[in-house]
Amino acid sequence: xxxxxxxxxxxxxxxxxxxxxxxxxxxxxxxxxxxxxxxxxxxxxxxxxxxxxxxxxxxxxxxxxxxxxxxxxxxxxxxxxxxxxxxxxxxxxxxxxxxxxxxxxxxxxxxxxxxxxxxxxxxxxxxxxxxxxxxxxxxxxxxxxxxxxxxxxxxxxxxxxxxxxxxxxxxxxxxxxxxxxxxxxxxxxxxxxxxxxxxxxxxxxxxxxxxxxxxxxxxxxxxxxxxxxxxxxxxxxxxxxxxxxxxxxxxxxxxxxxxxxxxxxxxxxxxxxxxxxxxxxxxxxxxxxxxxxxxxxxxxxxxxxxxxxxxxxxxxxxxxxxxxxxxxxxxxxxxxxxxxxxxxxxxxxxxxxxxxxxxxxxxxxxxxxxxxxxxxxxxxxxxxxxxxxxxxxxxxxxxxxxxxxxxxxxxxxxxxxxxxxxxxxxxxxxxxxxxxxxxxxxxxxxxxxxxxxxxxxxxxxxxxxxxxxxxxxx
Numbered sequence: 013x014x015x016x017x018x019x020x021x022x023x024x025x026x027x028x029x030x031x032x033x034x035x036x037x038x039x040x041x042x043x044x045x046x047x048x049x050x051x052x053x054x055x056x057x058x059x060x061x062x063x064x065x066x067x068x069x070x071x072x073x074x075x076x077x078x079x080x081x082x083x084x085x086x087x088x089x090x091x092x093x094x095x096x097x098x099x100x101x102x103x104x105x106x107x108x109x110x111x112x113x114x115x116x117x118x119x120x121x122x123x124x125x126x127x128x129x130x131x132x133x134x135x136x137x138x139x140x141x142x143x144x145x146x147x148x149x150x151x152x153x154x155x156x157x158x159x160x161x162x163x164x165x166x167x168x169x170x171x172x173x174x175x176x177x178x179x180x181x182x183x184x185x186x187x188x189x190x191x192x193x194x195x196x197x198x199x200x201x202x203x204x205x206x207x208x209x210x211x212x213x214x215x216x217x218x219x220x221x222x223x224x225x226x227x228x229x230x231x232x233x234x235x236x237x238x239x240x241x242x243x244x245x246x247x248x249x250x251x252x253x254x255x256x257x258x259x260x261x262x263x264x265x266x267x268x269x270x271x272x273x274x275x276x277x278x279x280x281x282x283x284x285x286x287x288x289x290x291x292x293x294x295x296x297x298x299x300x301x302x303x304x305x306x307x308x309x310x311x312x313x314x315x316x317x318x319x320x321x322x323x324x325x326x327x328x329x330x331x332x333x334x335x336x337x338x339x340x341x342x343x344x345x346x347x348x349x350x351x352x353x354x355x356x357x358x359x360x361x362x363x364x365x366x367x368x369x370x371x372x373x374x375x376x377x378x379x380x381x382x383x384x385x386x387x388x389x390x391x392x393x394x395x396x397x398x399x400x401x402x403x404x405x406x407x408x409x410x411x412x413x414x415x416x417x418x419x420x421x422x423x424x425x426x427x428x429x430x431x432x433x434x435x436x437x438x439x440x441x442x443x444x445x446x447x448x449x450x451x452x453x454x455x456x457x458x459x460x461x462x463x464x465x466x467x468x469x470x471x472x473x474x475x476x477x478x479x480x481x482x483x484x485x486x
Contacts, residue, residue, distance in 0.1 A: 015455045017076045017319045018255040018279070018286065022183040024068060027194050030201040030218045036060045038367060039215055039224040041203050043069030045182065045352060046345040047230030048189045049360025052116070055193055057368060063193075064217050066202040070186030072475050073232045076321035077352055078253060078277055078288055080265045082177035083107050084131040084151075087349045089143050089269050090329045092150055098377060100154055102330060105374045109354040110178065112361060117185070120192070124184035125279065132163045132266035134171035143269055144170045163266055166276065171266070179265055179277050182353065202479065213341070226367055228343045230359065233324055233463050233477040235444070246326045246347055248464040251293040252305050254315030261285045289313070293350065296322070296461045306454045318454055322464040322475070323350045331355050333362045333378035340366060344380065416451050426484050427451070427458070429469065438471040443480040458482065 040047045043065030054061045083106035092099040117126050135144050151158040159173045190197060205216040215222045261278035268274045275290035291309040306318055326347040336342045345359035365372035417428040427440040429451055438458055440449055447462035458467040465478035473481050
Protein backbone atom coordinates (compact mmCIF):
# COMPACT_ATOMS: atom_id res chain seq x y z
CA UNK A 13 0.00 0.00 0.00
CA UNK A 14 1.24 3.49 -0.90
CA UNK A 15 0.41 6.36 1.44
CA UNK A 16 0.22 8.85 -1.40
CA UNK A 17 -2.15 10.02 -4.12
CA UNK A 18 -2.39 7.88 -7.24
CA UNK A 19 -1.79 11.00 -9.35
CA UNK A 20 1.72 11.38 -7.94
CA UNK A 21 2.83 8.36 -9.97
CA UNK A 22 3.01 10.78 -12.89
CA UNK A 23 6.53 11.83 -13.90
CA UNK A 24 7.25 15.51 -13.34
CA UNK A 25 10.10 17.97 -13.83
CA UNK A 26 11.38 20.99 -11.93
CA UNK A 27 11.30 24.53 -13.23
CA UNK A 28 13.97 27.12 -12.48
CA UNK A 29 14.47 28.55 -9.00
CA UNK A 30 14.27 32.31 -8.54
CA UNK A 31 17.79 33.65 -8.05
CA UNK A 32 17.58 37.34 -8.99
CA UNK A 33 15.58 40.51 -8.39
CA UNK A 34 12.82 41.11 -10.91
CA UNK A 35 10.27 43.73 -11.96
CA UNK A 36 7.00 42.47 -13.47
CA UNK A 37 3.42 43.55 -13.99
CA UNK A 38 1.77 40.56 -12.28
CA UNK A 39 3.18 38.17 -9.67
CA UNK A 40 1.19 34.98 -9.03
CA UNK A 41 1.93 33.12 -5.79
CA UNK A 42 0.93 29.44 -5.84
CA UNK A 43 1.33 26.77 -8.51
CA UNK A 44 -1.86 24.74 -8.17
CA UNK A 45 -4.58 24.70 -10.80
CA UNK A 46 -5.81 28.19 -9.82
CA UNK A 47 -2.39 29.83 -10.11
CA UNK A 48 -1.43 28.09 -13.35
CA UNK A 49 -4.84 28.80 -14.88
CA UNK A 50 -4.40 32.51 -14.08
CA UNK A 51 -0.94 32.49 -15.64
CA UNK A 52 -2.31 30.71 -18.71
CA UNK A 53 -5.12 33.24 -19.17
CA UNK A 54 -2.62 36.13 -18.97
CA UNK A 55 0.20 34.64 -21.05
CA UNK A 56 -0.90 36.22 -24.33
CA UNK A 57 -1.55 39.67 -22.83
CA UNK A 58 1.00 42.45 -22.92
CA UNK A 59 1.54 42.13 -19.16
CA UNK A 60 4.79 40.63 -17.91
CA UNK A 61 3.55 37.85 -15.59
CA UNK A 62 5.44 35.27 -13.54
CA UNK A 63 4.46 32.59 -11.01
CA UNK A 64 6.35 31.44 -7.92
CA UNK A 65 5.71 28.18 -6.07
CA UNK A 66 7.48 27.17 -2.87
CA UNK A 67 7.49 23.46 -3.78
CA UNK A 68 6.54 21.83 -7.11
CA UNK A 69 3.54 23.00 -9.12
CA UNK A 70 0.45 20.85 -8.66
CA UNK A 71 1.89 18.80 -5.79
CA UNK A 72 -0.36 20.32 -3.13
CA UNK A 73 -4.14 20.08 -2.96
CA UNK A 74 -4.45 19.69 -6.75
CA UNK A 75 -2.59 16.37 -6.66
CA UNK A 76 -4.86 15.03 -3.91
CA UNK A 77 -8.15 15.79 -5.65
CA UNK A 78 -10.49 13.12 -7.06
CA UNK A 79 -10.28 15.31 -10.20
CA UNK A 80 -13.89 15.51 -11.31
CA UNK A 81 -14.86 18.13 -13.85
CA UNK A 82 -18.59 18.44 -13.25
CA UNK A 83 -21.32 20.97 -12.53
CA UNK A 84 -23.42 18.42 -10.61
CA UNK A 85 -21.99 19.14 -7.17
CA UNK A 86 -23.34 18.38 -3.72
CA UNK A 87 -22.70 21.94 -2.53
CA UNK A 88 -25.38 23.27 -4.92
CA UNK A 89 -27.94 21.98 -2.39
CA UNK A 90 -26.63 24.49 0.16
CA UNK A 91 -26.23 27.37 -2.31
CA UNK A 92 -29.79 26.77 -3.50
CA UNK A 93 -30.99 26.98 0.10
CA UNK A 94 -29.32 30.38 0.45
CA UNK A 95 -30.32 31.84 -2.92
CA UNK A 96 -31.80 30.33 -6.09
CA UNK A 97 -30.39 33.26 -8.09
CA UNK A 98 -26.86 32.64 -6.80
CA UNK A 99 -27.29 28.91 -7.41
CA UNK A 100 -28.20 29.52 -11.06
CA UNK A 101 -25.26 31.86 -11.57
CA UNK A 102 -22.90 29.42 -9.83
CA UNK A 103 -24.18 26.61 -12.07
CA UNK A 104 -23.47 28.73 -15.15
CA UNK A 105 -19.95 29.45 -13.87
CA UNK A 106 -19.18 25.75 -13.49
CA UNK A 107 -20.47 24.99 -16.99
CA UNK A 108 -18.28 27.78 -18.39
CA UNK A 109 -15.27 26.39 -16.50
CA UNK A 110 -15.89 22.93 -17.95
CA UNK A 111 -16.09 24.39 -21.45
CA UNK A 112 -12.81 26.24 -20.89
CA UNK A 113 -10.99 23.15 -19.59
CA UNK A 114 -12.25 21.13 -22.56
CA UNK A 115 -11.28 23.90 -24.98
CA UNK A 116 -7.73 24.05 -23.63
CA UNK A 117 -7.30 20.27 -23.67
CA UNK A 118 -8.68 19.83 -27.20
CA UNK A 119 -6.88 22.83 -28.72
CA UNK A 120 -3.50 21.87 -27.28
CA UNK A 121 -3.93 18.09 -27.62
CA UNK A 122 -3.18 17.55 -23.93
CA UNK A 123 -2.81 13.88 -23.00
CA UNK A 124 -4.41 13.96 -19.54
CA UNK A 125 -6.92 11.07 -19.68
CA UNK A 126 -9.78 13.51 -20.25
CA UNK A 127 -12.95 11.47 -20.54
CA UNK A 128 -16.66 12.24 -20.75
CA UNK A 129 -18.79 10.54 -18.08
CA UNK A 130 -22.27 10.76 -16.61
CA UNK A 131 -22.48 12.48 -13.22
CA UNK A 132 -24.80 11.41 -10.40
CA UNK A 133 -25.90 13.22 -7.26
CA UNK A 134 -27.53 10.64 -5.01
CA UNK A 135 -28.90 9.85 -1.57
CA UNK A 136 -29.36 6.63 0.36
CA UNK A 137 -31.40 8.28 3.11
CA UNK A 138 -35.16 8.72 2.85
CA UNK A 139 -35.05 12.10 4.60
CA UNK A 140 -32.87 13.50 1.79
CA UNK A 141 -35.02 12.38 -1.15
CA UNK A 142 -36.66 15.82 -1.20
CA UNK A 143 -33.27 17.47 -1.75
CA UNK A 144 -32.61 15.30 -4.79
CA UNK A 145 -36.06 16.26 -6.08
CA UNK A 146 -35.15 19.93 -5.53
CA UNK A 147 -31.93 19.53 -7.51
CA UNK A 148 -33.87 17.82 -10.32
CA UNK A 149 -36.35 20.70 -10.49
CA UNK A 150 -33.54 23.28 -10.23
CA UNK A 151 -31.60 21.78 -13.14
CA UNK A 152 -34.75 21.53 -15.22
CA UNK A 153 -35.55 25.17 -14.59
CA UNK A 154 -32.04 26.05 -15.80
CA UNK A 155 -32.52 24.12 -19.08
CA UNK A 156 -30.20 21.27 -18.04
CA UNK A 157 -31.15 17.83 -19.31
CA UNK A 158 -31.45 15.72 -16.13
CA UNK A 159 -32.80 12.28 -15.31
CA UNK A 160 -34.16 10.85 -12.06
CA UNK A 161 -32.72 7.38 -11.64
CA UNK A 162 -30.75 5.04 -9.39
CA UNK A 163 -27.03 4.33 -9.42
CA UNK A 164 -26.56 0.58 -9.53
CA UNK A 165 -22.88 0.78 -8.51
CA UNK A 166 -23.84 2.21 -5.11
CA UNK A 167 -26.68 1.46 -2.71
CA UNK A 168 -29.00 4.45 -3.08
CA UNK A 169 -32.64 5.45 -3.11
CA UNK A 170 -32.64 8.19 -5.72
CA UNK A 171 -30.18 10.06 -7.93
CA UNK A 172 -30.17 12.94 -10.38
CA UNK A 173 -28.10 12.16 -13.47
CA UNK A 174 -26.60 14.51 -16.07
CA UNK A 175 -24.31 14.01 -19.05
CA UNK A 176 -21.51 16.10 -20.61
CA UNK A 177 -19.32 16.06 -17.52
CA UNK A 178 -15.74 14.80 -17.31
CA UNK A 179 -12.88 13.28 -15.38
CA UNK A 180 -9.15 13.68 -16.00
CA UNK A 181 -5.64 13.26 -14.57
CA UNK A 182 -4.95 16.56 -12.77
CA UNK A 183 -1.14 16.35 -12.73
CA UNK A 184 -0.88 15.49 -16.42
CA UNK A 185 -2.96 18.60 -17.12
CA UNK A 186 -0.84 20.68 -14.74
CA UNK A 187 2.40 19.35 -16.26
CA UNK A 188 1.30 20.47 -19.72
CA UNK A 189 0.51 23.98 -18.47
CA UNK A 190 3.80 24.06 -16.62
CA UNK A 191 5.82 22.95 -19.63
CA UNK A 192 3.98 25.41 -21.86
CA UNK A 193 4.92 28.34 -19.61
CA UNK A 194 8.10 27.10 -17.91
CA UNK A 195 10.08 30.27 -18.69
CA UNK A 196 7.58 32.20 -16.51
CA UNK A 197 7.50 29.75 -13.59
CA UNK A 198 9.84 29.60 -10.59
CA UNK A 199 9.59 26.56 -8.31
CA UNK A 200 11.25 25.96 -4.94
CA UNK A 201 10.79 29.71 -4.51
CA UNK A 202 9.21 30.71 -1.20
CA UNK A 203 7.55 34.03 -0.45
CA UNK A 204 8.71 35.44 2.89
CA UNK A 205 7.21 38.92 2.88
CA UNK A 206 4.96 41.23 0.88
CA UNK A 207 5.21 45.02 1.27
CA UNK A 208 3.28 47.72 -0.56
CA UNK A 209 5.16 50.96 -1.19
CA UNK A 210 3.96 53.83 -3.39
CA UNK A 211 1.41 51.70 -5.20
CA UNK A 212 3.77 48.78 -5.97
CA UNK A 213 4.23 45.42 -4.26
CA UNK A 214 7.69 44.36 -3.15
CA UNK A 215 7.70 40.62 -2.53
CA UNK A 216 10.66 38.87 -0.93
CA UNK A 217 11.29 35.48 -2.57
CA UNK A 218 14.44 33.43 -1.85
CA UNK A 219 15.99 36.65 -0.44
CA UNK A 220 15.37 38.45 -3.74
CA UNK A 221 12.83 41.20 -4.42
CA UNK A 222 10.07 41.05 -7.03
CA UNK A 223 8.46 44.41 -7.77
CA UNK A 224 4.96 44.16 -9.27
CA UNK A 225 1.84 46.20 -10.01
CA UNK A 226 -0.46 43.27 -9.21
CA UNK A 227 -0.16 40.30 -6.92
CA UNK A 228 -2.35 37.18 -7.04
CA UNK A 229 -2.48 34.87 -4.02
CA UNK A 230 -3.52 31.50 -5.46
CA UNK A 231 -2.42 29.41 -2.52
CA UNK A 232 -4.84 26.91 -0.98
CA UNK A 233 -5.28 28.86 2.26
CA UNK A 234 -3.99 32.39 1.57
CA UNK A 235 -1.62 34.00 4.02
CA UNK A 236 -0.67 37.72 4.18
CA UNK A 237 -4.41 38.41 4.51
CA UNK A 238 -4.93 39.64 8.06
CA UNK A 239 -7.64 42.25 7.27
CA UNK A 240 -9.78 39.62 5.53
CA UNK A 241 -10.14 37.30 8.56
CA UNK A 242 -10.60 34.12 6.52
CA UNK A 243 -10.89 31.92 9.68
CA UNK A 244 -14.18 33.68 10.52
CA UNK A 245 -15.57 33.11 7.03
CA UNK A 246 -14.60 29.50 6.49
CA UNK A 247 -13.38 26.26 8.00
CA UNK A 248 -11.13 23.48 6.70
CA UNK A 249 -12.41 19.99 5.95
CA UNK A 250 -10.38 16.79 5.64
CA UNK A 251 -11.48 14.00 3.33
CA UNK A 252 -10.10 10.44 3.09
CA UNK A 253 -9.48 8.83 -0.30
CA UNK A 254 -8.43 5.42 -1.59
CA UNK A 255 -7.68 3.88 -4.99
CA UNK A 256 -7.33 0.25 -6.06
CA UNK A 257 -7.24 -1.87 -9.18
CA UNK A 258 -10.54 -3.25 -10.47
CA UNK A 259 -11.44 -5.48 -13.37
CA UNK A 260 -13.63 -2.95 -15.21
CA UNK A 261 -14.20 0.78 -15.19
CA UNK A 262 -17.56 2.54 -15.43
CA UNK A 263 -18.13 5.86 -17.16
CA UNK A 264 -19.59 7.55 -14.09
CA UNK A 265 -18.78 10.19 -11.53
CA UNK A 266 -20.93 10.23 -8.39
CA UNK A 267 -21.25 11.90 -5.01
CA UNK A 268 -23.96 11.84 -2.35
CA UNK A 269 -25.64 14.61 -0.37
CA UNK A 270 -25.58 12.60 2.87
CA UNK A 271 -23.27 12.35 5.84
CA UNK A 272 -20.87 10.60 5.71
CA UNK A 273 -19.87 11.83 2.28
CA UNK A 274 -19.27 9.19 -0.41
CA UNK A 275 -17.73 9.88 -3.81
CA UNK A 276 -16.69 7.54 -6.61
CA UNK A 277 -15.03 7.70 -10.02
CA UNK A 278 -12.88 5.42 -12.16
CA UNK A 279 -9.50 5.84 -13.81
CA UNK A 280 -7.77 3.89 -16.57
CA UNK A 281 -3.96 3.91 -16.63
CA UNK A 282 -2.56 1.97 -19.60
CA UNK A 283 -3.64 -1.63 -18.97
CA UNK A 284 -4.85 -1.08 -15.40
CA UNK A 285 -8.25 0.02 -14.18
CA UNK A 286 -8.79 1.78 -10.86
CA UNK A 287 -11.70 2.88 -8.72
CA UNK A 288 -11.16 6.06 -6.70
CA UNK A 289 -13.35 6.30 -3.64
CA UNK A 290 -13.75 9.09 -1.09
CA UNK A 291 -15.34 8.41 2.27
CA UNK A 292 -16.06 11.13 4.83
CA UNK A 293 -15.35 14.84 4.62
CA UNK A 294 -15.08 16.27 8.10
CA UNK A 295 -14.27 19.64 9.60
CA UNK A 296 -10.71 19.29 10.85
CA UNK A 297 -11.86 20.07 14.39
CA UNK A 298 -14.00 16.90 14.25
CA UNK A 299 -11.55 14.52 12.58
CA UNK A 300 -10.43 12.88 15.82
CA UNK A 301 -8.23 9.84 15.30
CA UNK A 302 -6.85 10.00 11.75
CA UNK A 303 -5.95 6.30 11.57
CA UNK A 304 -9.51 5.33 12.54
CA UNK A 305 -10.84 7.42 9.64
CA UNK A 306 -8.50 5.69 7.19
CA UNK A 307 -9.49 2.31 8.65
CA UNK A 308 -13.16 3.15 8.06
CA UNK A 309 -12.37 4.10 4.45
CA UNK A 310 -10.34 0.95 3.88
CA UNK A 311 -12.64 -1.52 5.66
CA UNK A 312 -12.78 -4.66 3.47
CA UNK A 313 -11.61 -2.69 0.44
CA UNK A 314 -7.81 -3.28 0.38
CA UNK A 315 -6.90 -0.02 -1.30
CA UNK A 316 -3.46 0.17 -2.89
CA UNK A 317 -3.30 3.94 -2.42
CA UNK A 318 -4.50 5.89 0.61
CA UNK A 319 -4.33 9.64 1.07
CA UNK A 320 -6.21 12.60 2.49
CA UNK A 321 -7.04 16.04 1.17
CA UNK A 322 -7.99 19.35 2.77
CA UNK A 323 -10.48 21.88 1.45
CA UNK A 324 -11.49 25.37 2.51
CA UNK A 325 -15.28 25.49 3.03
CA UNK A 326 -16.78 28.99 2.96
CA UNK A 327 -19.84 29.84 5.03
CA UNK A 328 -22.01 30.49 1.94
CA UNK A 329 -20.47 27.64 -0.13
CA UNK A 330 -19.24 30.06 -2.81
CA UNK A 331 -15.53 30.57 -3.59
CA UNK A 332 -13.71 33.80 -2.86
CA UNK A 333 -12.26 34.99 -6.17
CA UNK A 334 -11.44 38.66 -6.50
CA UNK A 335 -9.59 41.65 -5.09
CA UNK A 336 -8.87 42.32 -1.43
CA UNK A 337 -8.10 46.02 -1.77
CA UNK A 338 -10.10 48.88 -3.27
CA UNK A 339 -7.70 49.56 -6.14
CA UNK A 340 -8.00 45.94 -7.32
CA UNK A 341 -4.29 45.12 -7.37
CA UNK A 342 -4.17 42.46 -4.62
CA UNK A 343 -6.21 39.45 -5.75
CA UNK A 344 -7.10 36.11 -4.18
CA UNK A 345 -8.57 32.74 -5.14
CA UNK A 346 -9.59 30.37 -2.34
CA UNK A 347 -12.51 28.50 -0.78
CA UNK A 348 -13.35 26.06 -3.56
CA UNK A 349 -15.54 23.91 -1.28
CA UNK A 350 -14.05 20.59 -2.53
CA UNK A 351 -14.61 21.47 -6.22
CA UNK A 352 -11.15 22.73 -7.09
CA UNK A 353 -10.87 21.57 -10.69
CA UNK A 354 -13.68 23.73 -12.06
CA UNK A 355 -13.21 26.57 -9.60
CA UNK A 356 -9.44 26.60 -10.13
CA UNK A 357 -9.93 27.06 -13.87
CA UNK A 358 -12.68 29.59 -13.22
CA UNK A 359 -10.33 31.56 -10.95
CA UNK A 360 -7.95 32.04 -13.86
CA UNK A 361 -10.76 33.36 -16.04
CA UNK A 362 -12.16 35.76 -13.42
CA UNK A 363 -8.83 37.07 -12.12
CA UNK A 364 -7.42 37.63 -15.62
CA UNK A 365 -10.53 39.62 -16.55
CA UNK A 366 -10.21 41.71 -13.38
CA UNK A 367 -6.56 42.49 -14.11
CA UNK A 368 -7.25 43.24 -17.78
CA UNK A 369 -10.33 45.36 -16.89
CA UNK A 370 -12.68 43.10 -18.85
CA UNK A 371 -16.28 42.29 -18.01
CA UNK A 372 -17.00 38.97 -16.36
CA UNK A 373 -20.46 37.79 -15.25
CA UNK A 374 -19.14 36.19 -12.05
CA UNK A 375 -17.14 39.01 -10.47
CA UNK A 376 -19.86 40.08 -8.03
CA UNK A 377 -20.88 36.51 -7.18
CA UNK A 378 -17.38 35.58 -6.00
CA UNK A 379 -16.36 39.00 -4.66
CA UNK A 380 -14.57 39.01 -1.31
CA UNK A 381 -16.89 41.86 -0.32
CA UNK A 382 -20.17 40.27 -1.41
CA UNK A 383 -23.31 40.85 0.62
CA UNK A 384 -23.99 38.60 3.61
CA UNK A 385 -27.20 36.58 3.96
CA UNK A 386 -28.84 35.21 7.10
CA UNK A 387 -27.38 31.72 6.65
CA UNK A 388 -23.89 33.20 6.56
CA UNK A 389 -24.56 35.17 9.76
CA UNK A 390 -25.66 31.94 11.44
CA UNK A 391 -22.53 30.14 10.25
CA UNK A 392 -20.04 32.79 11.42
CA UNK A 393 -20.04 31.55 15.04
CA UNK A 394 -20.00 27.91 13.86
CA UNK A 395 -16.86 28.48 11.78
CA UNK A 396 -15.26 30.54 14.56
CA UNK A 397 -16.02 27.81 17.14
CA UNK A 398 -14.65 25.15 14.81
CA UNK A 399 -11.35 27.01 14.51
CA UNK A 400 -11.20 27.50 18.29
CA UNK A 401 -12.04 23.83 18.90
CA UNK A 402 -9.31 22.74 16.47
CA UNK A 403 -6.81 24.89 18.38
CA UNK A 404 -7.84 23.45 21.76
CA UNK A 405 -7.85 19.84 20.55
CA UNK A 406 -4.47 20.12 18.85
CA UNK A 407 -2.82 21.66 21.93
CA UNK A 408 -3.72 18.64 24.06
CA UNK A 409 -1.17 16.54 22.17
CA UNK A 410 -3.23 13.37 22.62
CA UNK A 411 -5.00 13.00 19.27
CA UNK A 412 -3.51 10.35 16.95
CA UNK A 413 -0.29 10.65 18.89
CA UNK A 414 0.25 7.47 20.93
CA UNK A 415 3.42 6.86 18.91
CA UNK A 416 4.70 10.37 19.60
CA UNK A 417 6.79 11.66 22.50
CA UNK A 418 6.39 15.29 23.60
CA UNK A 419 9.15 17.03 25.53
CA UNK A 420 11.31 20.13 25.76
CA UNK A 421 14.78 20.28 24.28
CA UNK A 422 16.86 23.41 24.86
CA UNK A 423 13.70 25.20 25.95
CA UNK A 424 11.81 24.31 22.74
CA UNK A 425 8.63 22.21 22.74
CA UNK A 426 9.18 19.35 20.31
CA UNK A 427 7.42 16.21 19.10
CA UNK A 428 9.38 13.02 18.42
CA UNK A 429 8.26 10.12 16.23
CA UNK A 430 10.38 6.97 16.08
CA UNK A 431 10.46 4.47 13.23
CA UNK A 432 12.97 2.11 11.60
CA UNK A 433 14.92 5.13 10.32
CA UNK A 434 15.38 6.56 13.81
CA UNK A 435 14.01 9.64 15.54
CA UNK A 436 12.18 12.40 13.69
CA UNK A 437 12.16 15.55 15.85
CA UNK A 438 10.08 18.60 14.93
CA UNK A 439 8.85 21.76 16.60
CA UNK A 440 5.35 21.11 17.89
CA UNK A 441 3.66 24.33 16.81
CA UNK A 442 2.38 25.33 13.39
CA UNK A 443 4.22 28.53 12.41
CA UNK A 444 1.00 29.98 10.93
CA UNK A 445 -0.98 30.64 14.13
CA UNK A 446 0.82 28.47 16.69
CA UNK A 447 -1.70 25.61 16.74
CA UNK A 448 -0.38 22.29 18.01
CA UNK A 449 0.36 19.58 15.46
CA UNK A 450 -0.93 16.01 15.31
CA UNK A 451 0.87 13.12 13.68
CA UNK A 452 -0.78 11.43 10.70
CA UNK A 453 0.46 7.81 10.99
CA UNK A 454 -0.86 6.74 7.58
CA UNK A 455 0.68 9.45 5.41
CA UNK A 456 3.56 10.05 7.85
CA UNK A 457 2.97 13.79 8.07
CA UNK A 458 2.51 16.37 10.81
CA UNK A 459 -0.90 18.02 10.33
CA UNK A 460 -2.39 21.24 11.66
CA UNK A 461 -6.05 20.81 12.58
CA UNK A 462 -6.71 24.56 12.55
CA UNK A 463 -6.06 25.66 8.97
CA UNK A 464 -4.65 22.64 7.17
CA UNK A 465 -0.89 23.18 7.11
CA UNK A 466 1.04 19.97 6.57
CA UNK A 467 4.68 19.01 7.10
CA UNK A 468 6.84 16.01 6.19
CA UNK A 469 7.92 13.57 8.87
CA UNK A 470 11.11 15.65 9.31
CA UNK A 471 9.36 19.02 9.33
CA UNK A 472 9.49 20.42 5.78
CA UNK A 473 6.36 22.43 4.93
CA UNK A 474 4.50 20.80 2.06
CA UNK A 475 1.15 22.59 2.35
CA UNK A 476 0.14 26.01 3.68
CA UNK A 477 -0.98 28.37 5.04
CA UNK A 478 2.24 27.94 7.01
CA UNK A 479 5.12 29.46 5.12
CA UNK A 480 7.85 27.99 7.29
CA UNK A 481 9.26 24.57 8.18
CA UNK A 482 9.15 23.01 11.64
CA UNK A 483 12.56 21.30 11.52
CA UNK A 484 14.22 21.23 14.91
CA UNK A 485 17.89 22.20 14.98
CA UNK A 486 20.05 21.37 17.95
